[in-house]
Amino acid sequence: MSDLTLILLSAGSSSRFSMDVKKQWLRIDHKPLWYFVAHRLQSSNNFSKIIIVSSSEDISFMKNYAEYTFVTGGKTRQESLKNALVEVDTEFVLVSDIARACISDDFLQRIIAKKGSSDSIVPYLKVTDTIVYGDETIDREQVKRVQTPQLSRTKVLQSALNQDEEFTDESSAIVSNGGKREFILGEESAHKITYIEDLNKIPCLEAPSQDILSGNGFDVHAFDDSGDMWLGGVKIDSELGFKAHSDGDVALHSLIDALLGAAGMGDIGMMFPDNDESYKGIDSKELLRRVVTKIYNFGFIIVNVDITIAAQKPRVGTYKQAMRKIISEILKIEMSRVNVKATTTEKLGFIGREEGVGVYANANLKYFNWKTIG
């Protein structure tokens, strides 16, 4: 049984990355970055446990990829680390930032080889530039650029993090609390992805797969006599409405299921339960906006969508263009990539008996190709 646990911190907001996609969801082939890093480190060493720290929204999607121990992060890196340490039951712990994607096997083994020789094993890089601190030029031989992963004695680290002061790395907390650290030479390839430009400095990452990811949706709603009918994001002139918890826009619900399906994110009822009071009467365009935000945040782009409304009534011909316009605006794609069509069922079945409307939808996604930027 290994005496070493791996903690990967991936709860950052990616605010400095300033793109729709959160950096932990950049793809390498089909693997999101967080999973690429965890899988790469797992292949290099037999850890007792691998703990991934992220937001609850990310964790619910991360579980699609692997069965690691997932821990919800805190407001700061230190708080996230304290949350993760609760799950550690080994003498030693290796902590790394998910944004350091290209940690080589040699680098990892050099750190692990030092296990036990100090309270904290800390990789660093030398500085070659002239360093001016305030107005004073300081001796750069004394300056170290500290990296992760850092290997700590678990109990020493837990004690060090109980101080009030916030630290940006484990070794600083440990030394501040009277512990010892030993520096070892790091490596440039363990560069941390912070800004978009950093993507050009990460040699080990191959481009995302360019496969098309296809999903489909189907939804049905019965008519009611509310006279408040919304369909495809557009108000329909009708004495009828749709029986529903939300505004009943069955076309947008079907489109949402197609988008979630293509992304592997389950279905609309999982994301917006129809017994949740906060969705009572909600405008389904708002539900679609939340899904689109999640789609872009998690590293997808929308290629095209196609919607088929199966209904004896209302006739939707005159509304199609308005539907395509509002849907393309919400999806942030050209209107030419949004198709809306309609069909009757030749008076067959519940649709033919004018009891309600059914809608089929297809959506095609791709991974955001970060290799084409910067």
Ligand SMILES: C[C@@](CO)(OP(=O)(O)O)[C@H](O)COP(=O)(O)OP(=O)(O)OC[C@H]1O[C@@H](n2ccc(N)nc2=O)[C@H](O)[C@@H]1O
């Ligand atoms: C939009 C919302 C929110 O207001 O309600 P409506 O306005 O349509 O009523 C819901 O998201 C609309 O969810 P939708 O998925 O269409 O509702 P349902 O068909 O009742 O399914 C609800 C949930 O039950 C699950 N489900 C459904 C059918 C089934 N045989 N087994 C299941 O486990 C589905 O995975 C779904 O997550």
